[in-house]
Amino acid sequence: MVALAQDVSKLTDRYQTTVPSGVRKHLQLGKGDQIRYCTEPSGRVYIEAVHEAADPALGAFLDLLEADIQAHPERLKAFDGALYDRLKALVGDVEVDLDAALSADDE
Numbered sequence: 001m002v003a004l005a006q007d008v009s010k011l012t013d014r015y016q017t018t019v020p021s022g023v024r025k026h027l028q029l030g031k032g033d034q035i036r037y038c039t040e041p042s043g044r045v046y047i048e049a050v051h052e053a054a055d056p057a058l059g060a061f062l063d064l065l066e067a068d069i070q071a072h073p074e075r076l077k078a079f080d081g082a083l084y085d086r087l088k089a090l091v092g093d094v095e096v097d098l099d100a101a102l103s104a105d106d107e
Helices: 021-027 056-071 081-091
Strands: 034-039 045-050
Touching: 021 045
Parallel strands: none
Antiparallel strands: 034 045
């Protein structure tokens, strides 16, 4: 059986702690990085690094939206019932399963 590394840290009065150096190195964490706490039903808790890949196209699109909203706030409009009805008429009763795999034609 492989021996597990054990590091200890202490909680402050505000329930904060420092991630031990060995853990930071193992998870390749740097300042400002995020960690996720995962709790199993047995009560065992482990942490893992959060490395979410940023989508450059999405980031650029959101930056464009933000700049446009700041430059032209008068263009913002409430989502009214008429627009909802129009959208519903366009898609009808189409059901979409967001968890379903794409078909070969859709990939």
